[in-house]
Amino acid sequence: MAEVALNHDAAVAAGPPKLRRRSALRALLAQPKVVFAGGFIVLLILLALFAPVIAPHDPLDQDLLSGTLPPAGFAGAQPGYWLGTDDLGRDVLSRLIYGTRVALTVAFVAAFAAALLGTVLGLFAGFYGGAVDAIVSRLVEIWMAFPPVLLSILIVAIMGSGVRSVIVAIAIIDWTRFARVVRAETMAQAKADYVVAARVLGFGRLAILFREILPNVAPVLLALVTLEMGIAVIVEAILSFVGLSVSSDTPTWGGMIAQGRQIIYQAWWVFAAPLAALFATVLAFNQLGDGLRRALDPVMQR
Amino acid sequence: MAEALIDARAVVVAYAARRQFLSKAAPPRPVLHGVDLTIARGETVGIVGESGSGKTTLGRALIGLLRPVSGSIRFDGREIAELGEAAMRPLRRRMQMIFQDPMSSLNPRRTIGRTLTAPLLLHGLVDNRAAARRRIEMTLERVGLPASVLARYPHELSGGQRQRVGIARAVVLAPDFVLADEIVSGLDVSTQAQVLKLLGELKREMNLSMALISHDLSVVRAVCDRVYVLSQGRVVEQGRCDLVFDHPQDAYTRTLLDAIPLPVIDPTWLDRQAPGAAA
Amino acid sequence: MTEQLLSIVHLSAVSARDGNAPVLRDVSLSVARGEVHGLVGESGAGKSTIAKAILGILPGGIRITQGTIKLGGRDLLALGAHARRRLLGAEVSLIPQDPLTALNPARRIGAQLTDGLRLWRGLSARDAQTRALALLDDVQMREPARVMRAYPHELSGGMRQRVLIAAAFALDPKLVIADEPTTALDTTVQKQILRLIRAMQERHGTSVIFVTHNLGVVAQICDRATLLYMGKVMEQGTTRDLIEVPHHPYTQAVMAACPRYDRPGQELEPIPDAVLATCRAEVMAFDRAGVSHG
Ligand SMILES: Nc1ncnc2c1ncn2[C@@H]1O[C@H](COP(=O)(O)OP(=O)(O)OP(=O)(O)O)[C@@H](O)[C@H]1O
Ligand SMILES: Nc1ncnc2c1ncn2[C@@H]1O[C@H](COP(=O)(O)OP(=O)(O)OP(=O)(O)O)[C@@H](O)[C@H]1O
Ligand SMILES: [Mg+2]
Ligand SMILES: [Mg+2]
Numbered sequence: 001m002a003e004v005a006l007n008h009d010a011a012v013a014a015g016p017p018k019l020r021r022r023s024a025l026r027a028l029l030a031q032p033k034v035v036f037a038g039g040f041i042v043l044l045i046l047l048a049l050f051a052p053v054i055a056p057h058d059p060l061d062q063d064l065l066s067g068t069l070p071p072a073g074f075a076g077a078q079p080g081y082w083l084g085t086d087d088l089g090r091d092v093l094s095r096l097i098y099g100t101r102v103a104l105t106v107a108f109v110a111a112f113a114a115a116l117l118g119t120v121l122g123l124f125a126g127f128y129g130g131a132v133d134a135i136v137s138r139l140v141e142i143w144m145a146f147p148p149v150l151l152s153i154l155i156v157a158i159m160g161s162g163v164r165s166v167i168v169a170i171a172i173i174d175w176t177r178f179a180r181v182v183r184a185e186t187m188a189q190a191k192a193d194y195v196v197a198a199r200v201l202g203f204g205r206l207a208i209l210f211r212e213i214l215p216n217v218a219p220v221l222l223a224l225v226t227l228e229m230g231i232a233v234i235v236e237a238i239l240s241f242v243g244l245s246v247s248s249d250t251p252t253w254g255g256m257i258a259q260g261r262q263i264i265y266q267a268w269w270v271f272a273a274p275l276a277a278l279f280a281t282v283l284a285f286n287q288l289g290d291g292l293r294r295a296l297d298p299v300m301q302r
Numbered sequence: 303m304a305e306a307l308i309d310a311r312a313v314v315v316a317y318a319a320r321r322q323f324l325s326k327a328a329p330p331r332p333v334l335h336g337v338d339l340t341i342a343r344g345e346t347v348g349i350v351g352e353s354g355s356g357k358t359t360l361g362r363a364l365i366g367l368l369r370p371v372s373g374s375i376r377f378d379g380r381e382i383a384e385l386g387e388a389a390m391r392p393l394r395r396r397m398q399m400i401f402q403d404p405m406s407s408l409n410p411r412r413t414i415g416r417t418l419t420a421p422l423l424l425h426g427l428v429d430n431r432a433a434a435r436r437r438i439e440m441t442l443e444r445v446g447l448p449a450s451v452l453a454r455y456p457h458e459l460s461g462g463q464r465q466r467v468g469i470a471r472a473v474v475l476a477p478d479f480v481l482a483d484e485i486v487s488g489l490d491v492s493t494q495a496q497v498l499k500l501l502g503e504l505k506r507e508m509n510l511s512m513a514l515i516s517h518d519l520s521v522v523r524a525v526c527d528r529v530y531v532l533s534q535g536r537v538v539e540q541g542r543c544d545l546v547f548d549h550p551q552d553a554y555t556r557t558l559l560d561a562i563p564l565p566v567i568d569p570t571w572l573d574r575q576a577p578g579a580a581a
Numbered sequence: 582m583t584e585q586l587l588s589i590v591h592l593s594a595v596s597a598r599d600g601n602a603p604v605l606r607d608v609s610l611s612v613a614r615g616e617v618h619g620l621v622g623e624s625g626a627g628k629s630t631i632a633k634a635i636l637g638i639l640p641g642g643i644r645i646t647q648g649t650i651k652l653g654g655r656d657l658l659a660l661g662a663h664a665r666r667r668l669l670g671a672e673v674s675l676i677p678q679d680p681l682t683a684l685n686p687a688r689r690i691g692a693q694l695t696d697g698l699r700l701w702r703g704l705s706a707r708d709a710q711t712r713a714l715a716l717l718d719d720v721q722m723r724e725p726a727r728v729m730r731a732y733p734h735e736l737s738g739g740m741r742q743r744v745l746i747a748a749a750f751a752l753d754p755k756l757v758i759a760d761e762p763t764t765a766l767d768t769t770v771q772k773q774i775l776r777l778i779r780a781m782q783e784r785h786g787t788s789v790i791f792v793t794h795n796l797g798v799v800a801q802i803c804d805r806a807t808l809l810y811m812g813k814v815m816e817q818g819t820t821r822d823l824i825e826v827p828h829h830p831y832t833q834a835v836m837a838a839c840p841r842y843d844r845p846g847q848e849l850e851p852i853p854d855a856v857l858a859t860c861r862a863e864v865m866a867f868d869r870a871g872v873s874h875g
Contacts, residue, residue, distance in 0.1 A: 191734070193407035197471070199367060201421040202394030205387070211420075215411045298455045299410045352767040353739025354723075461624050488764060490623040490794035495838040495849040517767030520797075520840040524849055547842055561768035563775070563797035565839050567821050571801050572776055 024296065033291025037284040044281065048100040055094035056080060059251045063089035068267040086256075086270045087263050095251040096277055102245070102252045103281065106166055106236040111228040113171035118178025119221060125179070126186025127209050136183065140176045148173050152235065156244045166245050170232050181224055185217045219297045226289025230282035237278055253278050306376075307478055307511045308341040308364055313373035313383075315356075315363050333359050335535045336373065341479070346505055346512040348522035348543070350558060351532030357515045360532065361481045364513065365397040366390045378478065395425045398472035402484040404464035408456035414467055415452035421475055441474045445500060462493035469497070473504055483515045498525055519562055523547055531555045585651075586756060586788045587612040587635070592648030594630060594639070594812075604630050604643055606813040606867055612756070615782055617789040619799040619806030619820065621835075627812035628792045632758045635790075636675060637665050652756070670701060674754040676762040680741040684733040690744055691729035697751050716747040721773045739766045746774060753785055760792045775802045796839055800824050808832055811864045830856045 028034045047054060057080075067089040072082050083092040125136035152169040159165035189195065190213060198208045233253075239245040240254025253274040260271030294300050316330035333356045341347045349357050362368045364375060366382050375383040377393065385393075401407035408417060418441075419434045428434040439449050445466045456464055465485060472480050482501065486494040502525060505512055516522050522529055522543065529546050531539040531554065539552040550556045560574065588611040595601040605627050612618045620628045633639045635650055637657065650657045652672070657665060677683040685693060694716065695709035704712065710729070717725035720743040733741055742762065749757055759778070763771040779802065781787050791803055799806050800820060807817045808831065816829040827833045834852040841847060 193401050193403060194409045196367065197399070197401060197407045198409075200365065200394060200397075200399045201471075201475070202391045202424060203421075204391065212409055212412075216409070218411075297411070298413075299457060352769050354737045355767075358737075491796065491835055491838040492623055492852040495840070495851040498840070498849050499851060518840070519768065520842040523842040523845065524840040524847065544845060547845070557769055558767075559842065561772040562842060563768075563772070563795065563801040564841055564843060565796040565800045565824055565836060567800055567824055572772070572779060 027295045028292075031291040031295040033287045034295055035291075037287035037291060040280065040284040041288060044100050044104060044284075047097050048104050051098050051101060055091075055097045056082070057091035057094040059090060059095040059098040060249060061090060065089065068263070068270075070267070071269050071273075083273050084267065084269045086259065086267060092256075092270055092273050095256055096253070096273055098251040099253045099256060099274065099277070102163055102240075102250065103233050103236060103278075105163060106170065107229040107232045107281075107285070110167040110170035110174075110232040110235075111225055113167065114174040114228055114232075115178050115221065115225045117171060118175035118180075119182050119217075121175070122179040122182025123186050123209055123214065123217070126183040127190055127205075127213065129187075133183070136179060140179050143173075143176045149238075152239065153242075153244060156239065161244050161246065163246055166236050166239055169239075170235050174228060174231065177228065178221070178224060181220060182217055185220050186213055189213045189216045219293045219300070222293055222296075223289045226285045226292070230285040233278060233281055233285070237274075305343060306340045307343045307345075307378055308339070308513075309374075309376040310337060310339045310364060311374045311376075312336045312338060313360070313363055313375060314371045315359050315368055316371050330371070332371065333535050334363070334370075337532075337535070337537055339364070339530055339537070339540075341511045341513060343478070343511055344505070344509045345528065346510075346514060346526045348519075348526035348529040349513055349515045349532060350517060350519055350522055350529060352517065352558070355532045356535045357517075357532055358483055359535075361399075361483050361513060361515050365399060365479070365481050366393070395421075395427075395475045396477050397479045397481070398475060398477040399481040399483065400465075400468050400472050400485045402487065404461070404468040405456060407468060408464065410456055412455070413452065414454055414456070414459075417467075418452070418471055418474060421471070425475060427475065438470070438474060441470045444504070445470045445473075446496070461489060462496065465489060465493070465497055466500070469500065469504070473508065473510075476508065477510070479511045479513075481513050481515070484517070485514075486521060487516065487518065494521070501525065519547070519559055520564075531558065584614050585611045586614045586616075586653060587790075588649075588651045589631070589635075590649050590651075592631070592634065592650065593646045594627075594634065594643050595646055596643050598642040603868065604812050605634075606811070606864065606871075608648070608807075608809070608812070608814055610807050610814070610817065612788050612790060614755075614788055615786045616805065617778070617782060617791055617803045619803035620790060620792045620809065621794060621796065621799055621806055622809035622815075623794065625811075626809040628809060629760055630812070632675070632760050632790065632792060635756075635758060636669060636673060637662075671752070672755040674749040674752060674757055676742075676746050676749040676757065676759040680738055680745055683745055684741060686733050688732070689729070690731050690733065690736070694729070694744065694748055694751065697748065701752050712751070713747070716751055717744070719750070719777060720744075720747045721770060721777075722747075739770060742766055743770065743774070746777075750777075750781055754787065756788045756790065757781075758790045758792070761794070762791075763793070763795075763798065771798070778802065796824070796835060808835070810860045813864050813867060815860065815863075831860050 066078060066085055067087050069081050069085040070077050071084040077084065081091055083096065085091055121136050125133040151173055155169040155172060156165045159168060195208060195212060198212050236245055236252065237254030237257060240252040241258040245252055245254060256274035257271060260267070260274065264271045313334055314332055314336055315334040316332040318330050319328035337360055339360070349360060351357050359368060363370050366385060370383050373383060374381055377397065382390065382393065418438045419431065422428050422434045422437060428437055438452070442449055442451065447463060447466050447470065451459060451463065451467065459467065486497055489497060498521065504510060514522060514526055526543055528541060529543050530537050531546070531552065533554045539546060539550065539555045546555060547559065550559060563571065590609050592605055592608045593603065594605040596604045608631060610618065620631060622628050630639070630643060634645060635657065639645070645658065652668070655668065660668065691710065691713060694713040695706070698704045698709040698712055699706070713729065714725050717728055722728055722740065722743050728736065728740065728744070736744070746762055763774055766774065775798065778789055782789060793799060803820045805819050806823050808815045808823065808829070810831055815831045816823060816827065823832060827836060834856040837850045838852055840849055
């Protein structure tokens with residue numbers, strides 16, 4: 001009988017020719033979203049790291065004689081100022097490049113911190129239920145009752161402005177997003193038979209939570225983290241815009257947008273350039289999340 | 303009768319009622335009202351009954367996944383009804399389960415290899431991964447799967463292959479008792495015949511005790527030594543398969559038997575009520 | 582000849598995902614008004630693909646390469662998406678294969694059962710509620726009022742499938758496609774459901790396509806049946822012929838694999854390799870013929 005079964009299954013196994021066991025790297029490179037969005041973000045990281053080398057000018061260098069120069073290709077443009085200059089004669093491109101430093105720091109650190117806090121609480125709430133769940137759920141509800149902008153202004157006001165305060169504010173406000181989604185997903189996964197199977201096999205609660213359930217929550221989490229990175233970039237820009245982020249002599253995209261808005265009729269590019277950078281970065285983070293999920297999630301590789 | 307491996311007495315299991323917002327929690331709803339059941343070593347027992355009669359609940363109580371409200375469940379002489387989760391864990395290896403839906407019972411984001419290796423290492427049945435792999439490959443061969451499935455994810459297998467993986471996962475730990483809950487009801491007849499035949503062989507080779515939950519009495523008769531008929535949380539009839547199937551004493555058992563559609567042309571079957579059964 | 586409600590002629594389909602491997606191979610079958618037609622075959626034989634082709638819900642990976650599907654004389658494959666949806670919504674309903682995913686986990690059973698009644702029949706909330714309760718009663722549901730208020734996860738698998746069967750019959754359709762509707766049910770309920778299906782069919786002239794791998798069910802409920810293997814019709818005819826004088830070796834082997842409580846000591850015989858080889862050879866021969874004809 002064993003032969004019968006073997007032959008039958010060999011036939012099944014031999015059925016459709018499938019590519020499998022690709023290395024993770026190959027899988028990543030096969031995803032256009034990962035290649036393009038990821039490439040863009042790697043580029044941003046390089047710009048942030050090597051800003052002093054790459055930027056054609058000192059971002060703080062004022063040159064009132066060459067104020068509001070338009071970008072290259074427009075009438076009145078001057079060579080060397082690819083994206084033109086602002087009303088104080090500072091090079092927009094260089095400021096943009098230095099601006100990636102704050103944007104990326106905030107994106108990575110704040111999103112990671114919010115994700116960590118929210119995921120841990122969400123996992124425990126969803127898995128243990130009962131009192132743990134009640135406490136976390138109430139906390140989330142109370143938290144969400146505060147208007148986020150007010151809360152962030154409050155936090156920054158208490159901690160003083162600066163990148164660190166912005167990060168703390170984003171993490172403290174946005175962990176609820178993670179907690180809610182992860183809790184719901186964990187509850188759904190905890191009902192699946194494979195969790196019962198793990199219990200039958202003798203695994204302990206924590207092993208089940210972190211080794212069985214977490215990998216199945218990870219795809220949702222990954223999407224959420226990249227989304228949050230985009231959000232963090234925007235929030236930082238907003239806080240800069242209202243002057244609550246970093247001191248005005250550190251170039252940030254939000255600060256540039258705020259400044260550009262005031263001179264939009266004289267020099268639209270001062271407004272448009274950081275806005276475009278912001279938009280592209282947020283889009284890249286979102287696309288990267290989607291691409292990573294497609295490339296790395298075994299279930300999505302059908 | 304041979305020495306009992308599982309001996310359940312007057313088992314009562316209740317589920318907590320849903321709690322409505324702000325209202326007092328309703329008392330738990332009992333779904334097993336005092337069930338007695340024994341399974342000898344090497345014996346295969348069928349548990350049959352209609353949907354909602356409590357078969358799954360009984361099975362899960364037997365392997366300590368649900369805690370009875372009252373009653374006793376002895377496994378190899380040891381009382382397990384009172385054991386907590388942690389105290390149960392060392393016993394887990396000895397009582398395994400095969401699930402109805404092999405897809406949802408396998409972690410979708412784990413390869414079959416990892417799914418099978420982890421429990422072996424957990425229970426210290428092997429010293430290292432290489433030994434685990436040898437043992438798993440032997441088991442796979444025994445259940446008729448190629449070693450190539452180890453690198454695959456559950457969704458990359460056919461239904462029959464997944465069910466074999468489920469069986470492999472249960473028997474690789476060399477348990478004393480295996481609970482099989484509706485494991486063939488989703489399979490086509492040919493795969494069903496393969497799986498049942500395999501289970502029968504494994505049972506004999508490993509001297510396994512088994513509880514086979516099924517609503518298909520034909521399947522139970524083909525595999526089991528004794529059968530328990532469950533109705534609304536109570537055992538209404540039990541005994542050797544030949545006796546129960548050929549001379550059912552309880553009207554409910556007759557209804558169950560008569561409800562099985564056999565592959566024979568019988569124009570009266572559909573409208574027929576079981577003789578002596580209540581309408 | 583009786584009037585045909587549904588006729589499928591020379592239907593072939595390929596799976597783009599598996600390099601255009603054929604999924605259906607020249608399938609022809611017809612269902613008369615009031616007929617219960619069994620669609621039998623092992624997993625992956627293409628039973629659900631036929632059902633989905635009729636309903637126009639084939640997954641993107643599967644493409645029809647030839648053939649026609651006519652419902653009451655109208656060619657479904659030639660109809661626009663909108664016209665087709667209107668036609669199918671009113672006249673064809675599906676009892677899906679998987680009771681777990683077919684119900685919305687976040688909504689109460691009552692709400693899900695009354696949706697169709699209110700949308701297609703324009704019933705008031707109260708009337709729809711009454712009708713839904715009656716339907717649940719029809720499918721032998723205990724405590725229908727409690728079930729109406731319950732969420733899907735509070736019901737056992739069997740109860741969920743009964744809800745889906747009730748929903749399928751809610752709109753008095755002309756054709757019900759039942760994709761293994763009783764697989765999750767215990768036999769007593771299965772018998773009641775089979776009886777119910779026949780009662781509905783007799784009362785309304787409902788035709789049923791009954792997908793199953795249980796030959797016992799085919800024997801008891803189907804007037805005619807089609808046995809598929811790898812998307813090809815192996816044997817087709819009246820149930821009596823199929824069960825009592827099976828011609829094809831595959832049909833014979835499937836019969837032998839059925840467990841039977843009335844035959845103690847019977848060894849379960851999985852389908853022998855020799856038979857499978859014969860069937861595969863038949864399929865290959867067909868594929869080659871198809872290629873050489875262009
Ligand atoms: N987690 C749960 N919470 C509350 N009630 C439950 C739960 N699981 C099952 N029940 C109820 O307990 C009863 C017995 O259910 P059980 O699943 O044991 O039946 P079963 O015989 O296995 O049925 P089936 O053949 O449909 O699988 C049913 O009335 C069911 O509604
Ligand atoms: N989304 C899809 N894309 C491409 N091919 C598919 C898809 N879904 C199914 N198939 C293929 O179509 C064939 C027929 O599948 P189908 O679901 O019709 O089988 P079935 O007879 O209903 O089996 P079961 O009893 O398991 O439900 C299979 O070989 C399957 O691999
Ligand atoms: Mg059950
Ligand atoms: Mg199907």
